[in-house]
Amino acid sequence: MADMSSMPEQEKKAxxxxxxxxxxxxxxxxxxxxxVVEFIVHTLFFLCGFxxxxxxxxxxxxxxxxxxxxxxxxxxxxxxxxxxWDGRNGEYGILPFILTSLAGTxxxxxxxxxxxVLTAMFLAKVANNKVAAVIRSAVSLLAGIPSVVYGLVGMMxxxxxxxxxxxxxxxxxxxxxxxxxxxxxxPSIINVAExxxxxxxxxxxxxxxxxxxxxxxxxxxxxxxxxxxxVATAIVLGIGRAIGEAMAIIMVSGNVANxxxxxxxxxxxxxxxxxxxxxYATVGSLWRDALFSIGLVxxxxxxxxxxxxxxxxxxxxxx
Amino acid sequence: xxxxxxxxxxxLWYGDNHALKDVTLEMPEHQVTALIGPSGCGKSTFLKxxxxxxxxxxxxxxxxxxxxxxxxxxxxxVDVTWLRRHVGMVFQKPNPFPMSIYDNIAYGPRTHGIRGxxxxxxIVEKSLRGAAIWDEVKDRLKKSALSLSGGQQQRICxxxxxxxxxxxxxxDEATSALDPISTSKIEDLIADLKKTYTIVIVTHNMQQxxxxxxxxxFFLHGELVESGETEQIFSVPKDKRTEDYITGRxx
Ligand SMILES: Nc1ncnc2c1ncn2[C@@H]1O[C@H](COP(=O)(O)OP(=O)(O)OP(=O)(O)O)[C@@H](O)[C@H]1O
Ligand SMILES: [Mg+2]
Numbered sequence: 001m002a003d004m005s006s007m008p009e010q011e012k013k014a015x016x017x018x019x020x021x022x023x024x025x026x027x028x029x030x031x032x033x034x035x036v037v038e039f040i041v042h043t044l045f046f047l048c049g050f051x052x053x054x055x056x057x058x059x060x061x062x063x064x065x066x067x068x069x070x071x072x073x074x075x076x077x078x079x080x081x082x083x084x085w086d087g088r089n090g091e092y093g094i095l096p097f098i099l100t101s102l103a104g105t106x107x108x109x110x111x112x113x114x115x116x117v118l119t120a121m122f123l124a125k126v127a128n129n130k131v132a133a134v135i136r137s138a139v140s141l142l143a144g145i146p147s148v149v150y151g152l153v154g155m156m157x158x159x160x161x162x163x164x165x166x167x168x169x170x171x172x173x174x175x176x177x178x179x180x181x182x183x184x185x186x187p188s189i190i191n192v193a194e195x196x197x198x199x200x201x202x203x204x205x206x207x208x209x210x211x212x213x214x215x216x217x218x219x220x221x222x223x224x225x226x227x228x229x230x231v232a233t234a235i236v237l238g239i240g241r242a243i244g245e246a247m248a249i250i251m252v253s254g255n256v257a258n259x260x261x262x263x264x265x266x267x268x269x270x271x272x273x274x275x276x277x278x279x280y281a282t283v284g285s286l287w288r289d290a291l292f293s294i295g296l297v298x299x300x301x302x303x304x305x306x307x308x309x310x311x312x313x314x315x316x317x318x319x
Numbered sequence: 320x321x322x323x324x325x326x327x328x329x330x331l332w333y334g335d336n337h338a339l340k341d342v343t344l345e346m347p348e349h350q351v352t353a354l355i356g357p358s359g360c361g362k363s364t365f366l367k368x369x370x371x372x373x374x375x376x377x378x379x380x381x382x383x384x385x386x387x388x389x390x391x392x393x394x395x396x397v398d399v400t401w402l403r404r405h406v407g408m409v410f411q412k413p414n415p416f417p418m419s420i421y422d423n424i425a426y427g428p429r430t431h432g433i434r435g436x437x438x439x440x441x442i443v444e445k446s447l448r449g450a451a452i453w454d455e456v457k458d459r460l461k462k463s464a465l466s467l468s469g470g471q472q473q474r475i476c477x478x479x480x481x482x483x484x485x486x487x488x489x490x491d492e493a494t495s496a497l498d499p500i501s502t503s504k505i506e507d508l509i510a511d512l513k514k515t516y517t518i519v520i521v522t523h524n525m526q527q528x529x530x531x532x533x534x535x536x537f538f539l540h541g542e543l544v545e546s547g548e549t550e551q552i553f554s555v556p557k558d559k560r561t562e563d564y565i566t567g568r569x570x
Contacts, residue, residue: 203414207476210372211427211483212404221426226417 060299067296070289079293085257085268087277087287094294100174100260100267101301104249105242107178107263108185112242113235115182116189117224120234123190124197125219143187151251154180159252168264172254175263180248185238192237196230197223229315236309243301246271270298323348323517324369324406324487329383331364331373338364340541341383346487346534351509351518353532353549355525357564360538362521366489369519370406371399387487404431407485411492413472415464415479420447420456423464423475427483442482449515450478451508470501477508488512490520494527506531525565529553537561 018026030036071079074092082093119139123132158179163171200223208218224231246269254266255276268276274291281288322345331339338361346352354362367373369385371392385392392402404427415423424443433439443460447453452474456467464475473493480488490509494502509518509531522528528535529549536546537558545552545561556562 201414203410203412204416206372206375206410207414207416207479208426208430209375210370210403210408210410211430211479212400212402213426213430214400217430221430222416 063292063296063299066289067293070286070293071296073286074290074293079290080297083259085273087281087290090286092286092290094270094273094290094297096257096259097268097270097273097294098297100253101243101270101298103174103260104177104181104253104267104269105239107174108181108242109235109238110182111178112182112185112189112238116186116234116238117193117231119186119190120193120197121219121224124194125223126215139187139190142183143191147184147245147248148251150180150184150248154248154252162264166264170254170266172252172266173264174253174260174267176252177249177267177269178263180252181242181245184245184248185241188237188241189234192234193227193231196227196233199230200226229312233309233312236305236312240302240305240309243305244271244298246275250275270294270301274298322346323388324519325386326365326368327384327386329365329368329385330381331361331368332380333364333376334378338541339368342538342541342543344536344543344546346517346519348517349513349515350533351513351520351531352534352536353528354519354521354536354538355523355528355564356538356544358523361541362538363491364541365538366408366491366519366521369487369489370403370408372403372408374399404483405485406487406489407480407483409473409476409480409488409490409493412496413469413476415467415472415475417463417465419461420464420467420475421460423479424482427479431483446478446482447475449481449512450474451504451511452478468501470497470504473497473501473505474508477505477512481512485516487517487519490518492521492523495523502527525553525567537564539564 025031028039030039070092074082079092079094080098081095082091083095084091084093085096119135123135127135154176158176159171159173161171162168162173162176204222204226205218208222209215213221249269250272253269253272255268255272256266257268257273258265260267274294278288278291281291325343325345327343329339329342330337342365344352354365356362364373368381369387369392373379373381381393387402387406390397416426418426421443424446425439428439428442433442444453444457447456452471455471456462456475464472467475473496477488477493494505497505506527509520512518513533520532532549534547535549535552537544537552537556537560539560545556545558547557552561553565556565
C-alpha cells in the first residue's frame with residue numbers, strides 16, 4: 001500500500017494543516033477514488049471472511065458453555081462411560097451413543113471405502129468417457145439427494161428387507177443405518193479419490209507398463225499408492241460425513257438407547273439422541289443440558305477428524 | 320551381423336498425421352544404435368513402436384513389421400507384457416516411482432512373480448551395480464527415490480529397467496534433462512551395458528551420438544533418410560540432407 005511519502009510534494013506544502021478528512025485518507029493511504037473503492041471492497045471481503053470465523057467461535061463457545069456444566073454435574077466418567085441413558089429418570093450415560101456412532105461410522109467406512117475407491121479407480125483409469133460421464137452424473141445426483149429421502153427409502157425398502165432376510169422382529173437396526181450411511185458417503189469418497197487418482201503423473205504409469213506390468217497391475221500398484229494421501233483424505237471426509245449424519249439414520253435405526261451389541265440391535269447415535277429428545281426435555285432441566293453435552297462430544301469428534309484431515313492435506317502438499 | 324530387432328516397411332499414423340513412413344531398419348545385437356534427426360521427425364514415435372508403447376494412444380494406426388528375435392511383435396499371439404519385459408524403456412524425464420529405491424528396482428521382478436526376499440535383494444544389488452549407482456545408494460535403499468538428484472534418478476530408472484533382465488534397452492533422450500557430469504556417467508554406462516544388452520538411443524546431441532553409438536539412423540519428416548556405421552555417417556554421409564543436419568546447417 002502507498003504510504004505518506006508517496007503523496008505529491010506540492011500538496012503537502014500547499015495544505016499547511018491538513019483537514020481531519022485528509023488526515024484520515026492519508027492514514028489509510030487513500031489518495032484517489034479508486035483507492036477508496038479498493039479500501040471498501042477490501043473491508044467487505046474481510047468482513048465476509050470474518051463471518052465464518054465468528055460463527056465457528058460462537059458455536060464452539062456456545063457448546064462449551066451450555067454443554068460443560070452438565071458433564072461436570074453428572075461426572076465426566078459417569079457421563080462418557082455410563083451404559084444407561086434414561087433422561088426422564090435421571091440416567092445420563094452416553095456410552096451406548098458413542099459406541100453406536102463409532103460402530104456405525106466404522107461399518108459405513110468398511111463398506112463405502114472399497115466401493116468408493118474402486119469406483120474412483122474405474123472412473124479415473126478404466127472407463128471410457130461416455131460410461132464415466134454417466135456414472136459421474138449419477139454420483140453427483142446421489143450427493144444431492146436430501147438425507148430425509150435416504151431415510152424414507154431406507155425405511156420403506158431396506159428395513160423390511162433386513163427383517164425378512166434375517167427373520168427379525170424388526171429390521172430397524174444398526175445394520176440398516178450402516179448401509180444407508182455407506183451409500184451417503186460414497187459421493188465425497190468417489191470425487192476426492194478420483195481427483196487424486198487423475199493427478200497421478202502419467203510418467204509413473206508409463207514406467208510401469210514399460211516394465212511389462214498390465215494396465216490393472218499398474219493401477220493398483222502404482223496409481224493407487226501414488227494417490228494415497230488423496231485417498232486418505234477421501235476416507236476422512238467420509239468419516240466426517242458419517243459421524244455427523246442424523247436425519248437418515250434416525251428413520252432406520254430403531255432409535256432405542258441400546259448398546260450396539262450386534263448388527264441387528266436397535267440403536268441410537270450421538271446425533272439422533274439429540275434430535276429425538278430435544279423436544280421432550282424441559283427447558284432448564286439437567287436432561288436438556290445433557291443433550292447439549294452430547295452435542296459438545298459430537299463437536300469434539302468432528303474437530304478431531306478435521307485435525308486429521310488437515311494433517312493429510314499438509315502431508316500431500318509436502319509430497 | 321545379427322539383427323536382434325528390425326523393422327520392415329513400418330508405417331505409423333496418428334490420425335491423419337503420417338508420422339513414420341516406410342521405415343526399414345536393423346538394430347544389431349550388442350551394439351548401440353543412435354536415432355538422430357530434427358525435432359518432430361518421429362524418433363520417439365519409432366522408439367515407442369519398438370515396445371508397443373504406442374498402443375496406449377487412441378487413433379494410432381500401424382502397418383508393417385517390427386521383428387524381435389524372429390517374431391513380429393504385432394502378431395496376435397504376442398503378449399505385450401512379454402515384449403515389454405524383454406524390450407525395456409528409459410524415458411527422457413527421470414520417472415522413478417514415488418516409492419523407496421528398493422521398491423523401485425524390485426517393482427519389475429515382483430510384477431513378474433518373484434517374491435523371495437533373498438532373491439529380490441540380489442536382483443536389486445545387481446541392477447543397481449549394473450547402472451553404476453550401487454555405491455551411492457547402498458546405505459539408503461529404504462529412502463524415497465525422489466530424494467535423489469536428477470542424474471541419480473535416471474540411473475535408478477536404468478537399474479529398474481535392468482532388473483527385469485531385458486534384452487534390448489530403449490533410451491529416449493535419457494540424458495537431455497541432466498547436467499554434463501551425470502550425462503558423461505550415463506554415457507560411460509551405455510558403453511558398458513552394450514556388452515550385455517542391445518541398445519537403441521535417441522539423441523539431439525551429435526557429439527553424444529559419435530561418442531556412444533556404433534550405428535546411426537537419420538530421420539527426417541518420418542522418413543529414414545540414411546543409416547549405417549556412425550563413423551561413416553559422420554565422415555562420409557551419402558545423403559546431402561544427412562550432411563546438412565550433422566554439420567548443423569538445419570534442424
Ligand atoms: N501422442 C501423439 N498424438 C498425435 N501426434 C503425435 C503424438 N506423438 C507425436 N506425434 C506427432 O508425431 C510426429 C513425430 O513426433 P515424435 O515425438 O516422434 O518426434 P521426435 O523426433 O521424437 O521429436 P523430438 O526430438 O522433439 O522429441 C510429430 O509430428 C508429432 O506431432
Ligand atoms: Mg522425442
